[in-house]
Amino acid sequence: MRFDYLIAGGGLQAGLLVLALRHRQPTARIALIERAEKLGGNHTWSFHEADVPTTAWPVIQSLITASWPAYRVRFPGLQRIVRSPYHSILSDQFDAVIRVAVERQGSLLRQGAEVASLTVNRVTLTDGTEFNGRCVIDARGSTVVTEPCGWQTFLGLEVELDSPWPDELPTIMDATVPQDDGYRFVYVLPLSPTRVLIEETYFADSPTLNPDHLRERVGDYLRAAGFKTWRVLREESGVLPMPWSGRTPTPAAPLRTGAAGGWFHPATGYSFPVALRLALAVAAVEPEQATHAATSLARRLGWRLRFARSLNRLLFRAVRPANRWRVFRRLYRSLPDTTLARFYSLEFTAADAARILVGQPPPIDPIRLITRPEVWSCPPLPR
């Protein structure tokens, strides 16, 4: 049997592709091959309202588990509510929605099946099974990182509390906690009055994650908020690269998508806005044109992806770890809600980029500037 699309991997990028294809090409024959028994792994994926182009809401609406009208940030000397809606997808819902979207006549969902190799038109599994198709899409997630980068490390506990969490809004950065191991903040998602995801996060120089230590710190945060007991429902953790050099996506067939293909926001670690745009671009053309569509998108996003990498270079190479939180406080103090929304969605303008760089200067360490010459390379401008 020949498919229109053969998708290797069943994570965030693959799921968004399936939904976009079902929207634009409802009769497309899709084969999705995932090595785990569940699609989407164990994640909470969050995104900002502006990450979704207006016309794309019908594509992703069914994935959303929780929504809030705004979010908070907290720093020493600054508390702010950003009036921009925020949404989260939990992987159980993701699994249920994508499963239904794939399973149509002429399409195929294979779980517990490992892809061994793929070419422009063929996917081969480790058991020797071969599938042929008009377009092969590699969505197998992250690979070994070889380029120099900083790291976003985090561990979150979803907990059930005896009494309601005191805030109905999410806090996407609470940096009032003691700073160590780079920029440290706590991320809080109140999923229901008594069910909360609390995540210890670091923008660190090393990818080392110490789960016991981070679990303890989540406990400390709950105790500081006045809770004595809680029940842990779920745990998730991640180590994401925050690159400051290397290449932005260079599409070629078979099309490498998702985090492994460089389709993520380098300065935030969020994949959703970029993965969604790629899914929409690919679904808008015939299977044979997928690489061409991805190339056009990579060109459109190119300077913004490079600019975001330059910000990482400044953050990780020119600012002392203990001072990194000041960079974020400065951004949240000076940027209006609309600029922040465009920054997160990678739709910022050249004027936004200038505004991010100028104003009160970031706490750059002059010694670091002299001893690390690569910091001097100029942030790219739109072409």
Ligand SMILES: Cc1cc2nc3c(=O)[nH]c(=O)nc-3n(C[C@H](O)[C@H](O)[C@H](O)COP(=O)(O)OP(=O)(O)OC[C@H]3O[C@@H](n4cnc5c(N)ncnc54)[C@H](O)[C@@H]3O)c2cc1C
């Ligand atoms: C815990 C966590 C939370 C995150 N939260 C957010 C967030 O809130 N917002 C956001 O935008 N980003 C978030 N990210 C970052 C980013 O969104 C994720 O890394 C995202 O899942 C990347 O999507 P992907 O499709 O490229 O890879 P993945 O979602 O990792 O999917 C890859 C899939 O391919 C499968 N696979 C791999 N190899 C094979 C093979 N050989 N054969 C078959 N299947 C294979 C894997 O099992 C997996 O299901 C988070 C990351 C983590 C780890």
